[in-house]
Amino acid sequence: MGLIEGTGLDKVYSTATGPLVALTNVSFTINEGEFISLVGPSGCGKSTLLSILGGLEQKTDGDLVLAGQHHDAPRRDIGMMFQTSVLFPWRTIRQNVRLPGEILGLDRKQQAERTDELLDLVGLNGFGDRYPSELSGGMRQRVALARLLAHDPRVLLMDEPFGALDEFTRETMNVELLRIWEKTGKTVVFVTHNIGEAVFLSDRIFVMTPRPGRLEGIVEVDLPRPRTTEVMRDPRYTEHVYDIRRMLGVDH
Amino acid sequence: MDMTAQATLPGTSAAAREDAVARFIAAEKRRQQQRLIRNRLLAIGFGLLVIAIWYVATEYGFVHRLIIPSPVDTFWATGRVMSADYFWPNVGVTLSEIAWGFGIGLTSGVVFGVLVAMFDTVRATLYPYLVALQAPPKIVLAPIFVTWFGFDQPSKIAVAVVMSFFPMFLNTLTGLSSVDPNAVKLMRSLTAGRWKTFRHLLLPNALPIMMAGVKLCWTLAVLGVIVGEFVGASAGIGYLIYAMNFQLDIAGVFSLIILLSVFTLVIYQLIEWLESRIIFWKQL
Structure with missing residues (x-):
């Protein structure tokens, strides 16, 4: 019994030009503490699936169970992170990280301590009193990462969190994310269209294809942990990337 | 290196x-x-x-003094007007009209803006009418308001309110509606309800656009009061301008226009200063 179980999930949008099938018959199991990536081209339904997992959107049909309960609404044990940092410019870095605690009415003193620990964890010690506009894009995503962990959610849902960063910053953030994930043991569902990133990070990769959005297959990543950028020289890394490209039909 | x-x-x-x-x-x-x-x-x-x-x-006589008074005449007229015993009571009347008009226009604009933005039922019920009401120039209401509310202050306040209401209403509505969809998703994912989303995200996010509305609101409240006084009044700056113009005291009219402009500008600057305080993060 996994932490999250989806069975025959469908999602249909009603649009002006008729019904649009975003997801069809998607079934999967996600275990506690696993790092899962959803990979696929635009329109494959990976962001829709993430929204459904977050309880922000309703499935049209199928079953979704989280920790033994039917799941169809936002929960405080799920955290979400987006492609943009979505920091509030009127709040300092520290105040931004404390937002989830304030919304959920968590203990103020504990949250204050936790905020300092988290800023430490993401390498932003000393930036707590700055404002978001004073930080670079990579630093802002670090703050978003700290905020994601603020209320200690069990499941982290990340929607292309490093998609807007340059290649170098993205790689650094990937390494940091793995370090934090190994430390905290969270269950992560990570959306990306970057195959290499998915292979580098994940235990398993859900490969999705568009029109209509389907789960084409699941790739088990056979690479040792803890991982450093060294694994990118591992022949198995290249092989996984190649396999996924073939599943997505992007080989020319 | x-x-x-x-x-x-x-x-x-x-x-x-x-x-x-x-x-x-x-x-x-x-x-x-x-x-x-x-x-x-x-x-x-x-x-x-x-x-x-x-x-x-x-x-040097290129333009007749009755059409445009010289700067020197205007300067002396300003002194004359400001030291006249009729001046300050009239200023008081106009200032209190502007204060009430601005205050009521601003408050009602914000309240209706928030209600229409936050409640679908209110939006569905009122929004079409509020938009339709916004179309005609509000100045046409000035004579009717004099008929309804009389020659005293209430009719001027009413004109100022209808003129300053709409920019405040529309800017509040626009401000509350123009929000990053991901920020809304973030709040929803944190199980934040309507009120918490409003307080922590929508309101602070709307403040820059709302402050632009406050500035418009202020200028239009002054305009509304003066127009109201032109149409029918027994006291106030607008009334004085009208009366002096009638007596061909153009230098006096000029001095009043200058004094009114200075006053409006000073308050405008004050609002801008407040704005830089309230939305401090735009300066960072």
């Missing part, structure tokens, strides 16, 4: 390079200051030029 720099720049010591950088920065600062002074001088010079043309045109 130093080694390579040394290699590519033979003969320059670290001290010499530092010195060059310091000199460059000093020169750059000087240039900036000179540009600032030049811009100030240009603006002041232009103002003086306009006054000079005004002076020559009026004092």
